[in-house]
Amino acid sequence: MDITWSDFYDASGSDLRHGLFVLALIVTFFWTARVAIDANFRTRADWAESKVPGRDLWRIGLVVGSVPAVVYCVVYPGISLLFHSIFTWLDGPVHMGSTVLAVVVVVWIAGLALSAAYEVIARKKLDAVGALTNRGRRAKDAELAYGLLLPSFVLFGEFVFYPFARNFRASRIQPGLFPGQPGKNVGWAQWGRFIDTAVLGKSIWYGLGRGLIVFVILFLVAGALARAINGSAKPVWRPSSIAVLFAVPFIMIALVHFFDTSDSDFANSFKVTILFAIYTVVPGLVLGLLLAVVANQRLRNMGFYRVVFSSPIITGVAASSVIFFTLLNPQVGLLPWLGLETNPALLENPSWALLAVSGVVVWANLGLVFILMSAGLQAIPDDLYEAARVDGAGAWRRFWSITVPMLSPTIFFTVVVGSIFAFQAFGQIQLLTQGGPLKKTNVLTFQIYQDVVQGNTSKAGILSIALFVIVLTFTVIQLRVLERRVEYGN
Amino acid sequence: MGRVAFHGVTKRFGDAVAVDDLTLEVEDQEFLVLLGPSGCGKTTALRMLAGLEEPTSGTIEIGSRVVNGVEPKLRDIAMVFQSYALYPHMSVRRNIEFPLKSRHVPAAERRAMVDEASRAVGLEELMERKPGQLSGGQRQRVALARAIVRRPQVFLMDEPLSNLDAKLRVQTRAELIELQRRLATTVVYVTHDQVEAMTMGDRIAIMNAGRLQQIAPPQEVYARPANLFVARFIGNPPMNTVAGRVVDTGIELPGGIVPCPPEMLEALRARGVEGAVIGVRPEHLLVEAEGIVPATVTVIESLGHERHVVCRLVDGQMIIVRQASDVTPPTEGAAVHLTTDPANLHLFDAQTEERLDLGLVGAGGPAAELAGS
Ligand SMILES: Nc1ncnc2c1ncn2[C@@H]1O[C@H](COP(=O)(O)OP(=O)(O)OP(=O)(O)O)[C@@H](O)[C@H]1O
Ligand SMILES: [Mg+2]
Numbered sequence: 001m002d003i004t005w006s007d008f009y010d011a012s013g014s015d016l017r018h019g020l021f022v023l024a025l026i027v028t029f030f031w032t033a034r035v036a037i038d039a040n041f042r043t044r045a046d047w048a049e050s051k052v053p054g055r056d057l058w059r060i061g062l063v064v065g066s067v068p069a070v071v072y073c074v075v076y077p078g079i080s081l082l083f084h085s086i087f088t089w090l091d092g093p094v095h096m097g098s099t100v101l102a103v104v105v106v107v108w109i110a111g112l113a114l115s116a117a118y119e120v121i122a123r124k125k126l127d128a129v130g131a132l133t134n135r136g137r138r139a140k141d142a143e144l145a146y147g148l149l150l151p152s153f154v155l156f157g158e159f160v161f162y163p164f165a166r167n168f169r170a171s172r173i174q175p176g177l178f179p180g181q182p183g184k185n186v187g188w189a190q191w192g193r194f195i196d197t198a199v200l201g202k203s204i205w206y207g208l209g210r211g212l213i214v215f216v217i218l219f220l221v222a223g224a225l226a227r228a229i230n231g232s233a234k235p236v237w238r239p240s241s242i243a244v245l246f247a248v249p250f251i252m253i254a255l256v257h258f259f260d261t262s263d264s265d266f267a268n269s270f271k272v273t274i275l276f277a278i279y280t281v282v283p284g285l286v287l288g289l290l291l292a293v294v295a296n297q298r299l300r301n302m303g304f305y306r307v308v309f310s311s312p313i314i315t316g317v318a319a320s321s322v323i324f325f326t327l328l329n330p331q332v333g334l335l336p337w338l339g340l341e342t343n344p345a346l347l348e349n350p351s352w353a354l355l356a357v358s359g360v361v362v363w364a365n366l367g368l369v370f371i372l373m374s375a376g377l378q379a380i381p382d383d384l385y386e387a388a389r390v391d392g393a394g395a396w397r398r399f400w401s402i403t404v405p406m407l408s409p410t411i412f413f414t415v416v417v418g419s420i421f422a423f424q425a426f427g428q429i430q431l432l433t434q435g436g437p438l439k440k441t442n443v444l445t446f447q448i449y450q451d452v453v454q455g456n457t458s459k460a461g462i463l464s465i466a467l468f469v470i471v472l473t474f475t476v477i478q479l480r481v482l483e484r485r486v487e488y489g490n
Numbered sequence: 491m492g493r494v495a496f497h498g499v500t501k502r503f504g505d506a507v508a509v510d511d512l513t514l515e516v517e518d519q520e521f522l523v524l525l526g527p528s529g530c531g532k533t534t535a536l537r538m539l540a541g542l543e544e545p546t547s548g549t550i551e552i553g554s555r556v557v558n559g560v561e562p563k564l565r566d567i568a569m570v571f572q573s574y575a576l577y578p579h580m581s582v583r584r585n586i587e588f589p590l591k592s593r594h595v596p597a598a599e600r601r602a603m604v605d606e607a608s609r610a611v612g613l614e615e616l617m618e619r620k621p622g623q624l625s626g627g628q629r630q631r632v633a634l635a636r637a638i639v640r641r642p643q644v645f646l647m648d649e650p651l652s653n654l655d656a657k658l659r660v661q662t663r664a665e666l667i668e669l670q671r672r673l674a675t676t677v678v679y680v681t682h683d684q685v686e687a688m689t690m691g692d693r694i695a696i697m698n699a700g701r702l703q704q705i706a707p708p709q710e711v712y713a714r715p716a717n718l719f720v721a722r723f724i725g726n727p728p729m730n731t732v733a734g735r736v737v738d739t740g741i742e743l744p745g746g747i748v749p750c751p752p753e754m755l756e757a758l759r760a761r762g763v764e765g766a767v768i769g770v771r772p773e774h775l776l777v778e779a780e781g782i783v784p785a786t787v788t789v790i791e792s793l794g795h796e797r798h799v800v801c802r803l804v805d806g807q808m809i810i811v812r813q814a815s816d817v818t819p820p821t822e823g824a825a826v827h828l829t830t831d832p833a834n835l836h837l838f839d840a841q842t843e844e845r846l847d848l849g850l851v852g853a854g855g856p857a858a859e860l861a862g863s
Contacts, residue, residue, distance in 0.1 A: 386542050387575035391636070392563035392592035401588070405579040 171461030183457075266463065268439055269447040272354065276443055277422035279358035280365065281415055287362065288369030288414070293403070295370075296377045306374070313367030320364040321431035328356060350438045357432050357441050361425060369414055376410030377403070416474050423471050492518045492553070492643040492676035494539065499548030501534050508534040510700035512548070516678060521670055523691030524680045527723070531700040532680040533572075536646050539678060540569050552644060563592070568637035569646040572653075574629050576621040576636075582608070583617040586635045593640070607639035610669065627658045638669070644676045651686065663690060684724055688712070696720050714836075718843040721769050721836060727798060727810045731769045733840055741766055744805040746782040757848040765840030772798070772812035774834035777820050781827030785809060787820045801828065 173183040291309045295302055312320070327334040330345035343349075346356045380403065388398045404411075426445040429435060435442035435450065442450075444467050451460035494516040501509040509531040516522045524532045537543040539550060541562035549556050557565050568589070577585050586607055590600045608614055611631040621629055630650060637645055650666075651659045667690055670677050681687055687694045688708045695705040696719075704716035715721035721729045734741040736758050740749040748768070750758075758766065777787070777799055785801040797819060799811040809828060813819065820826055837846040 381573070381575070383571050383573050383575040384577060386540075386562075387569070387571060387577075388588070388592075389542065390540055390562045390567065390569045391589035392640075393588070394563075394592075397592055402577065408579075 167461040167464045169461075170457045171459075171465065173458055265439075265442075265447055266466075269442050269444045269463075272439070272441060273423060273443045275354060276358060276361075276425065276441075277419045279355060280361045280422050280425075281418040283358075284362045284365050284369050284418055285411065285414055288366055288373050289407075289411075291366070291370050292373035292377055293399070295374060309370045310367045310374075312364055313371065315364060315367075317364065317427035318431065321360060321428045324360040324363070325432055344437075347433050348437050350440045353433050353437055354441050357428055360432065361422070361428055364428075365418060365421060369418070372410055372414050372417075373407070376407045380406045419474050420471055423467060423474070493551070494522075494644055494676060494678060495551040496535070496539075497549045497551070499535070499538060499545045499550060501531070501538060501543065502546045507700050509538070509545075512697075512700075512702055514695055514702060514705055516676055517692075519674050519676055521667070521677045521679065521690060521692045523687040523694045524678065524697060525684060525687040525691075525694050525723075526682065526697035526703075528682060530697045532682070532697060533648055535697070536569075536648055536678060536680050539644075540567055540646050541565050566643045567646055568640060568642040568644075570630075570633045570637050570648065570650045572649045574621075574633040574650075574653075576629055576632055578621050581618050581620055582613060582624070582632050585621065585632055586613075586639050589636060589640045603639055607635040610638060610672075611635045611665075626653050626655075627662065630654060630662065634666075634669075638673060641673070642675070644678065645670075647677065647679045649681055649683075650679075651681075652683070659686075666690065684726070688724075696723065698723075714845065715769075716845050718767060718769075718838050721838070721845075725771055727772050727812065729769045729771050729836070730775070730809045731767050731838070732803070732807060732809070733765060733767050736764055736766055741768060743768065743783055744803045744807065745784045748782060754848060758846070761839075761846075763839055763841075763846065766846065767838040767840050767843075769836035769838060770830050770834060772810045774830050775809070775811040776829050777801070777811055777813070777826050778829050779827065781829040783828045785826055785828050787822055787824045787826055790819055790822055801826065 173185055295306050295309055315323075325347075326332065328346050330336060330341065335341060335346065346352050349356075384402050384406070385398055388402055393401060423443075424445060425443060426449065429441055429443055429446045430449075433441040435446045444463060448460045448463045448467070451457070451463065496512045496514050499509060499512045500507065512531075512535060524535060526532050534543060538545050539552070541557065541560060545558065549558055551557065552565055552567065577588065580588065583604060586604045587600055590603060595603070605614075608617060611634050613628070613631055613635055616624065616628060616632075621632065624632065630653065633650065637647075651662055654662060663686060679686075679690060688711075691708055693705055693707050694711050696703040696711065698719050704711060704720045706714075706716075711720060711724055715724060715729070718731060722731060732743055734743045734748070736742075736755065737747060738755075740747045740755070742748075783803065785803050787799055787801050789800040791798040791800065792815070795815060797813045797815055797817075799813055799820060801809045801811060803809060811828070837848075838844065839846055
């Protein structure tokens with residue numbers, strides 16, 4: 001079977017997709033070039049004064065973004081693509097998409113080489129006059145840092161980035177009807193089908209949802225163009241803003257669907273996941289905060305209680321699930337012993353199963369939440385409470401007017417981390433309910449797992465990417481909030 | 491009204507005694523300064539008054555009410571913390587408003603009171619800023635406005651100026667006094683800066699190692715220090731003190747005997763004083779060619795408006811003489827004699843370190859006839 005580049009890029013598909021891809025590559029190219037230039041030809045003061053937001057994100061983003069991008073977009077298909085497009089060009093009718101793409105890849109590689117050369121030359125020049133700027137020195141340090149990070153990038157690349165990239169490929173292969181039959185590459189059509197049927201259904205929101213996607217894409221492109229033309233000092237492509245905008249349609253569609261009656265696996269899983277996140281995060285937060293406030297009092301034996309309160313953190317997911325599986329067992333468990341029985345048993349009861357699983361997760365996360373909250377509480381200066389006492393505030397007002405606002409960054413952080421945990425929860429579901437009863441605990445990760453087991457890899461691929469986008473959104477929000485936290489100090 | 495009293499108040503932290511048997515009264519509308527070196531228990535005393543710390547023993551009164559065990563908010567006091575303790579997440583307005591809100595003052599009234607307090611300290615322009623966006627001096631004023639907004643009987647201030655630069659400190663000092671006069675409230679003010687204490691206090695209470703040393707108006711603390719500690723603590727450069735022995739003809743200092751009249755020696759002997767410490771403030775000493783106490787000039791430090799002549803007695807003890815800059819300076823290394831007007835001499839018991847008031851003549855010194863030096 002001879003490999004054609006359409007295995008990777010769907011040359012037979014529409015040119016719009018290529019356009020988008022090309023755009024992404026061009027952006028990456030400029031991004032790389034700009035970082036390289038910034039690193040060498042701006043003075044340190046320039047750099048500091050320009051107050052480029054997220055300038056470190058650039059570097060991190062560059063590396064993190066480049067590794068999978070290079071692996072997936074260049075190294076893997078690049079060579080065959082080049083040869084293939086050259087042959088196509090020589091042999092038959094010119095295909096616009098592939099030619100453009102080939103050119104872009106060449107330009108991109110050239111750009112990388114150029115900026116690397118740039119850097120070397122600049123360094124030499126500066127070294128020669130003995131005026132290596134701090135910036136240049138830092139760039140040297142950065143080289144070392146990247147070198148040291150390389151092994152972990154390799155590992156990440158192999159086990160995280162590459163599999164992740166494979167999702168895009170998997171999501172475009174229609175699996176065969178029976179095991180062993182080779183899958184068929186149907187391109188992004190699978191995505192269209194997924195969005196049409198699984199996500200949007202045939203509701204009145206259908207048109208709106210699609211319109212929204214188009215709108216956001218246009219918005220991104222237009223914004224980028226406008227800023228590029230204006231020559232704004234702000235970086236055009238902050239990874240975080242891209243992520244947020246990218247996530248918007250997903251979230252909108254998902255929310256739209258959340259209230260929709262049409263019933264698909266995705267809709268159900270999404271709803272269950274959201275509920276699961278709410279059921280675990282909110283009670284966990286309240287309980288953890290309560291315990292932390294209690295433990296923060298200067299009382300006798302508090303050290304002992306602190307250890308007790310934080311102890312769930314050492315219990316693994318599997319262990320805690322098994323413990324609770326036993327405790328909730330209708331024959332030998334704690335509940336019948338207490339005289340509390342439901343029919344069917346708690347974990348098989350459609351109205352209770354999700355709550356029960358959430359309870360287990362709340363317990364398992366409590367140690368972490370407690371420790372986070374305690375650390376947050378200890379960072380609040382005592383004299384604020386003393387001032388408030390003199391100012392006439394009672395315990396309740398002190399809690400709401402000082403503790404909660406001063407703790408808000410920690411609370412945000414806990415909510416974000418807790419939500420990410422909830423979105424990624426798998427072990428608890430697998431051990432306690434296997435997604436049942438009636439799919440009432442069938443969270444996204446478990447749906448993905450079932451799709452894979454059932455051979456429906458393309459759907460699993462799409463769901464994985466959707467899940468990734470959701471989690472990424474939360475992470476970005478978390479970064480933003482933590483950034484804001486810095487403004488607090490004095 | 492705003493009277494404050496400590497009666498035999500002691501505070502222990504474990505074994506450490508932070509405040510030891512403190513008894514003092516603050517008059518209504520008085521500006522009392524608690525002064526002392528670091529760690530002497532000033533803050534602890536103030537915190538007990540605020541109700542943030544409970545005394546181990548003794549009683550504290552505010553107004554005419556014993557407030558032991560009374561919540562801070564029921565004591566009708568306001569406090570300015572050394573760190574200011576502004577609420578970092580609230581705007582200036584909300585910071586100042588907080589004590590009123592806590593006490594459920596209606597919104598309209600609250601607004602008027604906040605505006606008045608902020609006007610009093612000149613903060614009108616900054617009401618919507620957060621404390622993090624203010625300079626040290628501005629923060630200090632927010633803390634002040636938050637304290638005065640409620641018109642409490644007593645203000646407690648813990649080194650409120652220590653975070654300001656020297657120039658701002660001088661200015662704020664004057665403003666604080668003006669404010670206190672205008673509001674006619676009692677102020678208990680903690681500081682370790684004697685200039686602040688001397689310029690601001692109606693009276694100064696000097697503490698050391700948890701004990702009250704002396705409580706008196708600034709002039710008296712300076713002119714008649716109650717013991718050696720106060721004598722050496724107040725004044726810059728500090729008072730020169732030289733230990734001497736009471737002999738038949740007077741008090742023997744290194745290098746010479748300061749002659750004393752017989753009735754004075756009588757009085758000293760009657761009290762069983764064998765060793766006495768003579769104290770003279772640097773500005774009261776004269777450097778002359780002839781006299782009783784010989785010394786050598788070692789260093790001359792010129793400060794522009796004045797000059798410090800550092801001398802050593804025959805046994806090497808250091809004595810500092812403060813001279814106006816228009817006096818002809820001695821040469822370094824010169825052998826000289828130190829003299830003073832006997833009225834400026836202070837006499838302390840070497841054993842107890844207490845001031846010796848022999849009930850003889852003279853306002854400042856123990857005896858006008860003392861020593862023709
Ligand atoms: N909470 C506490 N626990 C134990 N010891 C304490 C406590 N607070 C104060 N002390 C001790 O009591 C003594 C008096 O402290 P305090 O804070 O009143 O001193 P201060 O006069 O205000 O000093 P400074 O000028 O440095 O502020 C010190 O020796 C201090 O170590
Ligand atoms: Mg103090």
